[in-house]
Amino acid sequence: xxxxxxxxxxxxxxxxxxxxxxxxxxxxxxxxxxxxxxxxxxxxxxxxxxxxxxxxxxxxxxxxxxxxxxxxxxxxxxxxxxxxxxxxxxxxxxxxxxxxxxxxxxxxxxxxxxxxxxxxxxxxxxxxxxxxxxxxxxxxxxxxxxxxxxxxxxxxxxxxxxxxxxxxxxxxxxxxxxxxxxxxxxxxxxxxxxxxxxxxxxxxxxxxxxxxxxxxxxxxxxxxxxxxxxxxxxxxxxxxxxxxxxxxxxxxxxxxxxxxxxxxxxxxxxxxxxxxxxxxxxxxxxxxxxxxxxxxxxxxxxxxxxxxxxxxxxxxxxxxxxxxxxxxxxxxxxxxxxxxxxxxxxxxxxxxxxxxxxxxxxxxxxxxxxxxxxxxxxxxxxxxxxxxxxxxxxxxxxxxxxxxxxxxxxxxxxxxxxxxxxxxxxxxxxx
Amino acid sequence: xxxxxxxxxxxxxxxxxxxxxxxxxxxxxxxxxxxxxxxxxxxxxxxxxxxxxxxxxxxxxxxxxxxxxxxxxxxxxxxxxxxxxxxxxxxxxxxxxxxxxxxxxxxxxxxxxxxxxxxxxxxxxxxxxxxxxxxxxxxxxxxxxxxxxxxxxxxxxxxxxxxxxxxxxxxxxxxxxxxxxxxxxxxxxxxxxxxxxxxxxxxxxxxxxxxxxxxxxxxxxxxxxxxxxxxxxxxxxxxxxxxxxxxxxxxxxxxxxxxxxxxxxxxxxxxxxxxxxxxxxxxxxxxxxxxxxxxxxxxxxxxxxxxxxxxxxxxxxxxx
Numbered sequence: 203x204x205x206x207x208x209x210x211x212x213x214x215x216x217x218x219x220x221x222x223x224x225x226x227x228x229x230x231x232x233x234x235x236x237x238x239x240x241x242x243x244x245x246x247x248x249x250x251x252x253x254x255x256x257x258x259x260x261x262x263x264x265x266x267x268x269x270x271x272x273x274x275x276x277x278x279x280x281x282x283x284x285x286x287x288x289x290x291x292x293x294x295x296x297x298x299x300x301x302x303x304x305x306x307x308x309x310x311x312x313x314x315x316x317x318x319x320x321x322x323x324x325x326x327x328x329x330x331x332x333x334x335x336x337x338x339x340x341x342x343x344x345x346x347x348x349x350x351x352x353x354x355x356x357x358x359x360x361x362x363x364x365x366x367x368x369x370x371x372x373x374x375x376x377x378x379x380x381x382x383x384x385x386x387x388x389x390x391x392x393x394x395x396x397x398x399x400x401x402x403x404x405x406x407x408x409x410x411x412x413x414x415x416x417x418x419x420x421x422x423x424x425x426x427x428x429x430x431x432x433x434x435x436x437x438x439x440x441x442x443x444x445x446x447x448x449x450x451x452x453x454x455x456x457x458x459x460x461x462x463x464x465x466x467x468x469x470x471x472x473x474x475x476x477x478x479x480x481x482x483x484x485x486x487x488x489x490x491x492x493x494x495x496x497x498x499x500x501x502x503x504x505x506x507x508x509x510x511x512x513x514x515x516x517x518x519x520x521x522x523x524x525x526x527x528x529x530x531x532x533x534x535x536x537x538x539x540x541x542x543x544x545x546x547x548x549x550x551x552x553x554x555x556x557x558x559x560x561x562x563x564x565x566x567x568x569x570x571x572x573x574x575x576x577x578x579x580x581x582x583x584x585x586x587x588x589x590x591x592x593x594x595x596x597x598x599x600x601x602x603x604x605x606x607x608x609x610x611x612x613x614x615x616x617x618x619x620x621x622x623x624x625x626x627x628x629x630x631x632x633x
Numbered sequence: 634x635x636x637x638x639x640x641x642x643x644x645x646x647x648x649x650x651x652x653x654x655x656x657x658x659x660x661x662x663x664x665x666x667x668x669x670x671x672x673x674x675x676x677x678x679x680x681x682x683x684x685x686x687x688x689x690x691x692x693x694x695x696x697x698x699x700x701x702x703x704x705x706x707x708x709x710x711x712x713x714x715x716x717x718x719x720x721x722x723x724x725x726x727x728x729x730x731x732x733x734x735x736x737x738x739x740x741x742x743x744x745x746x747x748x749x750x751x752x753x754x755x756x757x758x759x760x761x762x763x764x765x766x767x768x769x770x771x772x773x774x775x776x777x778x779x780x781x782x783x784x785x786x787x788x789x790x791x792x793x794x795x796x797x798x799x800x801x802x803x804x805x806x807x808x809x810x811x812x813x814x815x816x817x818x819x820x821x822x823x824x825x826x827x828x829x830x831x832x833x834x835x836x837x838x839x840x841x842x843x844x845x846x847x848x849x850x851x852x853x854x855x856x857x858x859x860x861x862x863x864x865x866x867x868x869x870x871x872x873x874x875x876x877x878x879x880x881x882x883x884x885x886x887x888x889x890x891x892x893x894x895x896x897x898x899x900x901x902x903x904x905x906x907x908x909x910x911x912x913x914x915x916x917x918x919x920x921x922x923x924x925x926x927x928x929x930x931x932x933x934x935x936x937x938x939x940x941x942x943x944x945x946x947x948x949x950x951x952x953x
Contacts, residue, residue: 270773271880275878403925431923432923433925434928438875441668441916445658445661445665445920449658462878465876466875469874470874473790473802473803473805474792474800475792502784
């Protein structure tokens, strides 16, 4: 300090500090604008006029799946796939320049809990959209809430159709895309004429089997249904049912058993001598629409070898998109699954959700639900792991169906593939 | 079983099946009933001992079952990794381990929680309910929420075919053997050993038993541990028929309580009879009706029976 300076030392160092601060602040301001020019084009006030949780740099979405309970075996994959998609989107810069943040809630395999958490996400958290649900029961529980609060749900599971809400985008197949083509294939390729329908006791299996029955009895030649049985979710004792199936000797056992019950069902089938090879020797087969790689992981591949499934996606699909997707999934979850991750049909459909949402937001230029709903029909996603998909005006996806045969290692051999099937959730003559 | 056989034959012959097919199905269905009986009995045995001898309502019984199942999974994984040559023999070891682990945890639980609540049956209900939730969440945190499955050794897979067309699942037979051995062991223990004598004395007249020098506290503790150990064995046996998840215990607990209450508190013979009755009824009804309806009718029948005879099938010592 110079004792002869005109400005006292204290004041001078304060001035220096203040100037430095001002320079830094203006640099930061300029930098912020420079880093995020998107804000000029998509200011928050314009892209979000309905009070959703959108800021200049972030947008918040909700995840509503069962992480506990009997459905956890199936829904954990969906959670992981959605998080992978969101991470990939964030790495590309986010949606309209905003990074996606997640609020996750656990439905607990309990439908009233799903409804309660949906209310919380939509009313309290005001999330931009929700990726969630798996069973039809959970979807039916939350649907009134989404319609009343005008939210948007991306629903990943193959389901029974008979629904087309403007507040839901259905990224899974509906019944006509999955059930009808599969039954036609079994009838044509395997000569199946008698069918035994089995399911868990709630809306999806019952409606699916109803549609299957109508198709078998009215649209397939000389075919009939020789048995139809339902057991509660979580049921573990199928011995009597297996005896009944043996007595009925159907050409095709149509299994719509859901969730954890699958483990008991297939283990007891094997213990009773009903295996893929055994059925094949007697010109019979088992076709399921509810068992994916996720469930087989819990069942054990050696218990299901030789059974058939009809889905739109299998982890072993040989296209380029799928190879990249499986690699990315393996990389993100290698601590949890080592190098053997398991990706089922619903997991892939859940992966589509965030991407389709991003495209709808960018096409409509807004996070508002009405604009997303208006922008969605016609959106195409050619990089989907299952191949090309397009959103239909009824909020479902154009997609292909495939038949896979289960292998002992838990993966599928793909035997047949359909053309792109147009979604038709209200098929004539099936109600 | 005879009436069931007759009805099956009558209906089946109407439907146009051959005599040998009817015979095969009857045998297999009969075995399905016996298999279900062994499941119920194994679950209910532990609870009957605890409830009968100590009047403790253990709502966490299902979780001890799950504990036994997870122990089995653990032993199986260890065997796979460290002793693949001995893998075929890991199962009996696992069953033993399940008994010990569940028994030890039961001992701890009794010492920490239950012994303070003997005079208060409603409070034990609440305390064990809370314990069951704690245990479920611990399983969830330690093993993950997803269902795990244990790879069964070769000799337990598949079915036994005594005659053409009849498939008796081997794991069902194994379950039956385990149940019979456990039940025999429990009955022998109760009636032929010193420990059983002490336990029976404590149940009949606690004060007098204490007065003649029996350590009633130790008797209770051992009984609780034994009951939990049996639940552990049940859990180990169930890995062969189903999957293991943190909430697997809650699937069985309702049926278990039903068997124990129907059998009459405190009577092992009553438990056996009740398990047999409910299992056969459910099995037969499942065969002729649908799965859900069968359960409904069985439950209704149990309710009606208990309304007529509240003390259950075999009335044990009722404390007025």
